[in-house]
Structures are given as C-alpha cells and as structure tokens.
Amino acid sequence: MHLVNHKDTRHEELGNTLVSRILEFVRFVRENDFQIGVREELDALTVAKHCNITDQKRLHWGLRSLLCSNSEEWKRFDNLFKIYWLQPVKRTSHIQGSIPGGKLPFDAATENSVDNQEIKEINSTQQDEQGDDPVGQGGTRSGASQHESQLKTDFRFLTDTQQMQRMEEMVERLARRMRRRLLRRYRNLQRGQRIDLRRTIRNSLSHGGIPLELVFKRRLRRLPKLVLLLDVSRSMSFYSYLFLRFARGIVGAFKDADAFIFHTHLVQVTDALHERNINIVTKRLAVLSAGWAGGTRIGECLQSFNQHYAKRILNSQSIVMIFSDGLDTGTPELFSEQLALIKRRAKKIVWLNPLLGRDGYEPTAQCMQAALPMLDLFASAHNVESLLALEPQLAKL
Amino acid sequence: MSETPHTENKLVSNLQRDLFEAEYVADQSLSSTLLLMTKLQRPLLVEGDAGVGKTEIAKALSKSFDCPLIRLQCYEGLDVNSAVYEWNYQHQLLSIKIQEARDLPTSEKHIFSEEFLLKRPLLEAISLPRSPVLLIDEIDRADEAFEAFLLEVLSDFQISIPELGTITASSIPHVILTSNGTRELSDALRRRCLYYYVDYPDFDKELRIVRKRLPDINRQLSSQIVECIQSFRKLDLRKKPGIGETLDWAAALIQLNVENLSSDPELIMDTLVCVLKTRDDRNLVTKDVLEQLVMKAG
Numbered sequence: 001m002h003l004v005n006h007k008d009t010r011h012e013e014l015g016n017t018l019v020s021r022i023l024e025f026v027r028f029v030r031e032n033d034f035q036i037g038v039r040e041e042l043d044a045l046t047v048a049k050h051c052n053i054t055d056q057k058r059l060h061w062g063l064r065s066l067l068c069s070n071s072e073e074w075k076r077f078d079n080l081f082k083i084y085w086l087q088p089v090k091r092t093s094h095i096q097g098s099i100p101g102g103k104l105p106f107d108a109a110t111e112n113s114v115d116n117q118e119i120k121e122i123n124s125t126q127q128d129e130q131g132d133d134p135v136g137q138g139g140t141r142s143g144a145s146q147h148e149s150q151l152k153t154d155f156r157f158l159t160d161t162q163q164m165q166r167m168e169e170m171v172e173r174l175a176r177r178m179r180r181r182l183l184r185r186y187r188n189l190q191r192g193q194r195i196d197l198r199r200t201i202r203n204s205l206s207h208g209g210i211p212l213e214l215v216f217k218r219r220l221r222r223l224p225k226l227v228l229l230l231d232v233s234r235s236m237s238f239y240s241y242l243f244l245r246f247a248r249g250i251v252g253a254f255k256d257a258d259a260f261i262f263h264t265h266l267v268q269v270t271d272a273l274h275e276r277n278i279n280i281v282t283k284r285l286a287v288l289s290a291g292w293a294g295g296t297r298i299g300e301c302l303q304s305f306n307q308h309y310a311k312r313i314l315n316s317q318s319i320v321m322i323f324s325d326g327l328d329t330g331t332p333e334l335f336s337e338q339l340a341l342i343k344r345r346a347k348k349i350v351w352l353n354p355l356l357g358r359d360g361y362e363p364t365a366q367c368m369q370a371a372l373p374m375l376d377l378f379a380s381a382h383n384v385e386s387l388l389a390l391e392p393q394l395a396k397l
Numbered sequence: 398m399s400e401t402p403h404t405e406n407k408l409v410s411n412l413q414r415d416l417f418e419a420e421y422v423a424d425q426s427l428s429s430t431l432l433l434m435t436k437l438q439r440p441l442l443v444e445g446d447a448g449v450g451k452t453e454i455a456k457a458l459s460k461s462f463d464c465p466l467i468r469l470q471c472y473e474g475l476d477v478n479s480a481v482y483e484w485n486y487q488h489q490l491l492s493i494k495i496q497e498a499r500d501l502p503t504s505e506k507h508i509f510s511e512e513f514l515l516k517r518p519l520l521e522a523i524s525l526p527r528s529p530v531l532l533i534d535e536i537d538r539a540d541e542a543f544e545a546f547l548l549e550v551l552s553d554f555q556i557s558i559p560e561l562g563t564i565t566a567s568s569i570p571h572v573i574l575t576s577n578g579t580r581e582l583s584d585a586l587r588r589r590c591l592y593y594y595v596d597y598p599d600f601d602k603e604l605r606i607v608r609k610r611l612p613d614i615n616r617q618l619s620s621q622i623v624e625c626i627q628s629f630r631k632l633d634l635r636k637k638p639g640i641g642e643t644l645d646w647a648a649a650l651i652q653l654n655v656e657n658l659s660s661d662p663e664l665i666m667d668t669l670v671c672v673l674k675t676r677d678d679r680n681l682v683t684k685d686v687l688e689q690l691v692m693k694a695g
Binding site for chain 1: 437592593
C-alpha cells in the first residue's frame, strides 16, 4: 500500500507505533459510517503532528475537526474517541475485533511493533470464529456488502431501533439530495441559449447604441412541484414513519412541495414537517392524527384533497406522489372519480406501493385496479434501493 | 514542526486571549481548531443554530490577527460576477471614447487591464499581500453551481479571468464558512474543510460573554438574565434565543434601569420582545411562566 511510503518519508517523527495507531483510529472511525477517504488518513497524521500528539485534548479536537463533516458525526465522535484511545488496551482490542470485517492493519507484516502482535492475534481468533466465511476478510469489501444489504432490506424487517434511526436519517438525506440531482438534469437541458435581440437593442440605448449588455432568452427552468400523499393506516405502519422522514426531506429541499397524511381523514402536514427538531415533528403529527380509527378511506380523503387543497396547490407542473398499499374500505367508484380529478389538474401521478416489492404480489385490490390506468408511474418503495431508483424516473416524467 | 509542546500550548492560549480581547469568548477547543486551520491552510466550516455566534468567530479572528475581514454573504442566485470579479464597463467605454477623441489607437490590452477590473470578495481575498480572513457567510443559501465553483477556488486558491489570465493567490486567506443547514452541502465541500460545530453556550460561558460585552451590568442581574435565557432554550420554543438576543435583552434592561428581574414583572414582560421573536413563543411564555423562571433564577 502506498500509505506506508508516505509514512516512512513524511511522518517519521511520530514513530511507527503511533502512526499505525492513528491510521487505525481513522479506519475505526470510518467503519462507524463516517465519510472519510484515504486523504484524511494522511491529513490525520499532519494534524497529529501539529496538535502535539502528547496533548490528548488537542489531538481530540484536531481529529474531530478533520474527520467530522456534519453535526451528527460531531456528536458521535467524542464517544468513538473515548472508546478507541481511553480504554485499556484489552478493551480496545475487543472493540477492534467486534467491528464487522475486522479491518486489518495495513501492512502488518513489515512492521514490528507490539500492536501488530496483538492485531495478529485478534486476526487469528477472528478467522477461527468465522471459519471460511469469505466476507470476513477484506475490510472494505465487507463494508460494501453490508451497505448493499442495507439498501436492499425491506423496511418492514427493521426491528433494531438504532438501525431504524440510521435508516430514517439516510432516507431523509436521500430526499434532500434528490433536488440537487433533478436540478442538474434540468440545467443540462437548458444549454443552447439564444440572444434576445429586441431587449438587447433596447438596453443599448443607454450606452449610445452599443450593445453592452446582452440579454439572453431563457427557457424557463422549473422544478416539478411535488405533492406527497402518505397513507398512515395500520396496514402501512411498517413504512409510514420512514415515508414521513422521506417527505420531510422532500419538503425541506423543495421549497414549494406539500405533504399530506391520510387514513380516515386527510391532513396537511407541510408545516409540521418544516419543524427542525424531529421529536417535535413526531409530537405534532401525533396530535394531528389523534383519534383516527377505522378502515382507510382513500376515496374520501382524495375528495377532501380535491375540495380543499387541489385548486390552490396543483398546477400543470405538479407531480402527485401517493404512498399507499391501496387497501381501501371505501367504494372504488368514488376513488377512481377523485383520482381522475387529480389527474386532470396535475402533470403526473406517481403511486408508490411498498407491497410491490414482495414476491408474488399482484395489484388485485379493487382500488389498485381502478387506479392503474391513470398512473404515470407505479413503483415499489419498500427499501432504499427502490427509493433511489425513483429519482431518474421522476426526471423522465 | 519543531515547536515544543510547551510553545504549542502557549500559542493556543495566546489566541484564546486575543479572541477574548476582541470580545469573543472562545472555548479552548475552538482556539485550538482555529490555530490548526491557519497551520494547515484549510477552510473551516462552522455549523450551528442561528444566533450561536458563528459569524462573530470570523470577526474576532480578523481583529486578533489584525488583518482585514472580507465578507461574502451568500444568497440564492449569487453568481460569479458578484462574488469574484466584474469589468467596469462604463469606465471602459469612457476610456474608448476618450482615446477616439484624441485620435489615439485603443488597444484591447489596455481596456482589459487591472485598471478596469472590479474586484469582488473572492478575488480581493486572494490578491492581498497579507492573509485576510475571508468569511463566506451562509454558504447553504448559495446554489449548487456556486458551491462547486467555490470548491475549486478553495482548493487551488487561484482564479482565472479569460482576458487577463490566471491570478494566483499572493497570500492564502483564512477561510471561514458558515452554514445553517437549510440545504445539504455537498460531500466534496465538507471534506475539503475542517469542521466545527458550535452549540449554545452553557451558563458560565454565556455569563462571561454578557459581562465581557456589557461591562457595566450588575452581577445579580447578569446571572439572572443568563439563567432565564438558559431555561428559555429548554422550553419548546419555535425560535430559541441566541446570544444576540441575550445581549439585546440585557442592554434593554440596563437602559430601563432594572436591577432585579423580580422587581417589576409587567415591565420585564414588555422587554421580552428582545428575546421571543414569534407569536407562538410570546403566547407560550406567559407572565406566570416568566415569574416561575425568574424565581428559579433567584
């Protein structure tokens, strides 16, 4: 690995053991889902040198500034630092061992330090435990495959609260990023400007007829206006909270997006989602939806949407996204009538049905059957991957 | 670096002292990070809620380094023309006309020389002889395209102007970016920068800030004010009061010659306009709530 060369030439003052401890720490932090590249490993050594390695507090602060890149990481860092540096060696090695993939020290063979001995031992015990499991060997590969499986996990299988929390944050960030990507696509379409001669000549009057300020014709750049309708009935309970986080991301990123939740009634939640503190959001939503009981009545909810909001909210740029499993206790006639009304006002209708991700599911529910011909996009939304796949589809619409 | 640990630590405490003299009460960790930033010559991204003093960091830093502060306020639609440079068209035109009137040949080189270049913050920051502090405020408000451009400037510290060629930095500025998190910043920018998260100050720190900024304030009042503000932040407010609000409130109370918060509840309620900035928050903090908080503050 090239790191070793750098280390030998540039960081010899720090001493081999220390260098490897620091690099190992950087990797330890990376294993904990920090966004860190190879460059940060080198920078960490520079920081360590500047910060005067013997001063634990300053090393802590220096590495924190370098390795963190958002407030969430900032809050987690102190604990990681403590775990790695301040626990007795025995504990540390235990923690190293417990990290998935047991990332192994870069070039352990060429170095001759106590640490390496230790690490080799851990390595051998790990291999004993894992047997021939190929995933356990390369650190990065196991990280990647773990990540991959996370993307593919159906949301309903998330049981662990911590896992759930992480997934929620991921989904929300994904929604926020969507705006950036969509915007890029729209920008690219915009190439090929033409000069607006009429206005250029008019403007040139103030400069004695010399066209100093060129005025360009611009194609209007408009992002789609997203309107999200989320089903929060009991049959959707595995998904609704995550979809709410997704909606929160969308509402945060797209200025004119609107979100509604429905079950037996329909309520606008755009303002509630704008709240910064997620705990407050949850509380407010709980208040908004208090006392709802009985079966889902999608038709009536859409009707109330059409009566109270559609005129103001929908325009020819709107994309209406409905998150629902389509299990309805109302009449399909009312439902299809109301959906048709939406269809007339909005640009496109997208239906996201988490059941579609399950093997053998057919959209046979009456309500789904009635809706299908009117949908511009019918997709599953049961895991992160399917949400990711949504973005290019949206751009195409 | 051949500095001994001793001198290193001294540098940190010196900086901390300088910042304090510039009326900024900095944690040791912040001073240490600022020092690191100047040494590594990397930009520092500061995040935190509105009103925790992110912008003040840059101001205090420029005071304590005794160097100019160049500020670029970001907003949606900020473009290269208002951030980097612009040609002074009117001036150029005038110059052409004058040359024509005197029957002198006009050369393009002359028209596009530094004489007619209007330097905007970014260009100005890299063309000073001594490193200034460059504050890029609320970077999350600028759009993605500008962020990408900024990233390029911050990594190479050079700007190319087609008519003039590439201008390389004569000194590398100390760059501080602030963000309120209204938009997700790109990973590339985050990785380019060192990061610091500023939280609301704790009681002791806020008290020190109030006493530093308003030296005339009486001791009891100042600790009551800070205690109250700290409890306000724990309430379920829509907009938590920042340090600016604390100082405003304290200044208002001094103006009104209030010596003790428990003396005149009506008057204190009226002064809360300095602290609570939305209608919901005003409704939430009733007289009873305030009295309770004041009682707790002692």
